[in-house]
Structure formats: C-alpha cells, structure tokens
Amino acid sequence: VATWTLDSSCLYLARPTDSPKFIQHRIVQYTVILDSHPSNKIYVFLITTCITAQVGADGPSSRIRQLCGFQQVGWSYDQAAVVATLRIHQTPNNCCVWQRFLPTGPIAMLPLSSTHCSLLWSTSPAHSHALLEMEEERFVDAVNTAFWDPLPQNDFVATVNEAIRDAVTVLSKESPPPRQMPPIVAGMEGASRALFPLALGHAPLYVKPRVALVGDSAHRVHPLAGQGVNLGLADVATLTSCLLKANNKGADWGSLPHLLEYETARQCHNIPTIVAIDSLKKLFSTSWPPAVLLRSLGFHLTNSFPDVKEFIM
Numbered sequence: 001v002a003t004w005t006l007d008s009s010c011l012y013l014a015r016p017t018d019s020p021k022f023i024q025h026r027i028v029q030y031t032v033i034l035d036s037h038p039s040n041k042i043y044v045f046l047i048t049t050c051i052t053a054q055v056g057a058d059g060p061s062s063r064i065r066q067l068c069g070f071q072q073v074g075w076s077y078d079q080a081a082v083v084a085t086l087r088i089h090q091t092p093n094n095c096c097v098w099q100r101f102l103p104t105g106p107i108a109m110l111p112l113s114s115t116h117c118s119l120l121w122s123t124s125p126a127h128s129h130a131l132l133e134m135e136e137e138r139f140v141d142a143v144n145t146a147f148w149d150p151l152p153q154n155d156f157v158a159t160v161n162e163a164i165r166d167a168v169t170v171l172s173k174e175s176p177p178p179r180q181m182p183p184i185v186a187g188m189e190g191a192s193r194a195l196f197p198l199a200l201g202h203a204p205l206y207v208k209p210r211v212a213l214v215g216d217s218a219h220r221v222h223p224l225a226g227q228g229v230n231l232g233l234a235d236v237a238t239l240t241s242c243l244l245k246a247n248n249k250g251a252d253w254g255s256l257p258h259l260l261e262y263e264t265a266r267q268c269h270n271i272p273t274i275v276a277i278d279s280l281k282k283l284f285s286t287s288w289p290p291a292v293l294l295r296s297l298g299f300h301l302t303n304s305f306p307d308v309k310e311f312i313m
Helices: 063-067 125-133 136-148 155-172 228-248 256-283 289-304 306-312
Strands: 005-007 012-014 025-034 042-050 054-056 073-088 098-102 105-111 116-123 185-188 194-202 211-213
Touching (some): 073 125, 073 136, 105 136, 116 125, 125 194, 136 185, 155 289, 228 256
Antiparallel strands (some): 005 012, 073 185
C-alpha cells in the first residue's frame, strides 16, 4: 500500500519514493474530523482532482525541479546584481536602453516611462552590498557617476579604437548617428532596491513524465544581454503550442513524447544562446587589449550596419 503524505504548504498528495511522479493529484477540498473515542483518531476526508501535467516556473531555486529530481549544471559568476526603480529628470524621448561596461561589471537602465527607469547593476558582491546599504542620495550619485564619469583607457587601445570607428564609418557610407546621452537620475522609488547573486545554470533535461520546466527553472543566464525574460517567454510559448497540438489530437498531452517535443525545440535555441551570453560575459570581463579591440570592432559594426544589427536581434 502506498504511503501518502500531506504537504500543507501547497496541499498536494505526494509519493516521496517516486519523485518524477510526485504530483499526481491536487487537493481541492478536505475535512478533518476528530473522533471523540479514547483513541483520539483523526480522520481526513479528501476530494482530489487529477493533474495532467505540472509546470515548473518557480525560478532559479525551483522547488519543483528539486522534488522531481532534475539535475542542473552551472557555476557562479562571483557577481551580484543590484536592481531598483529610478526617477529621472523628465525626458520626452526616454525610449533607449542604456548600458555601460565598467571594470566590475555592466550597469544598465531600462526605460519605464518619461520619468522612470529600471536599474540593473552587475558588480562584485562586496560592492553590491555597499550599494544596497547606501543612503538614497549617495546611491543616486553612485549611479550617475557610473554612467557619466570617464573611464581610464589604454592609449594604444584608444588610438586603434578611433581608427576602427573612422574605418567603419567610411565602409558604411553613412554619417555616424548623433550621440545620445543617458538620462540624469534624480531619485529612487521607495524600497525598490534589491540584490540577487548572478550565476549560469542549465538543466540537461527540461521534461519528465507530466512535468516540464520553463524559464529560470530550466536555465539561468547573466543579465548583460537582457535575454533571460525573452528565453522564458519563448519557453512558455513553445510549451503551450506543443500541448495545444497534442490536445487537439485528443492525445494525452502530459505524456513524455509530447513534452519531449518542447524540450528539443527549446534546447536547440537555448543552449547556443546560453553559450553566447557566457562568452560575452568572459569577453567583457577582461582588459586584455586584443579582446578590448575585438569587442569595440563588434560594437562599431553593429551600430553602423543595420543588417548586422537586425541579424543579431
């Protein structure tokens, strides 16, 4: 006879010895009756509903991934990201994402409205904790300084970089676009500051019978390319399409063959993207002159040739 346990945190029936099938039924109603007999037995009457499939979409520390026995590979970047909602001096054309690569990691502002931006600052763990504990005025000054203050440059790299910029401008046969400047930060919204560690993670398997992982539960990337949310949304869209296709055929859409269709489609896209983002992280973490020149050339080509930019996007 199977031994069932009641997990009060999510009200599921589970069989601990059979983790891939740990969720078979969900409790929709239960009644507890205490017997007045001296034995003081407790009777629990349950009404359950069968679950066809369970989706793990509960983030990088996914409890569903752990309970179902999915493995994960990866490593820490020894960095943390500080996020916050910032107030900026009002600008009618606040529609650009601003990113600057600092020696300790990239800092980025994403537009929310004409008066607000979202901050994501990747830096060392020690610096991130210092940023988190700063008074608001000092924190705002630190953000403005990070975007506006000049960075030390190698003279040779600066000279070659200028030559690359001129050559790319000639090849593109177009005048360089007018230089835009990032907005000035005026303040921060309430207690919007937070911190989270940065790491790479990937589950070799996204699916098991009646269980599928999506988003950060399946993969975790560095935020420098802004692709984490996009990968997660694409996972959901692909999984939905596969399940609907199976359902329209009258098939058991929680069975492994239909879930494997989702896994194959997404891993063909996700794995190259994860490798590319990790490579960019390594490329922008070095001050070795050849690497600096290589990434500068890449930026100039991308900015000057619309076809190249469209291909990358």
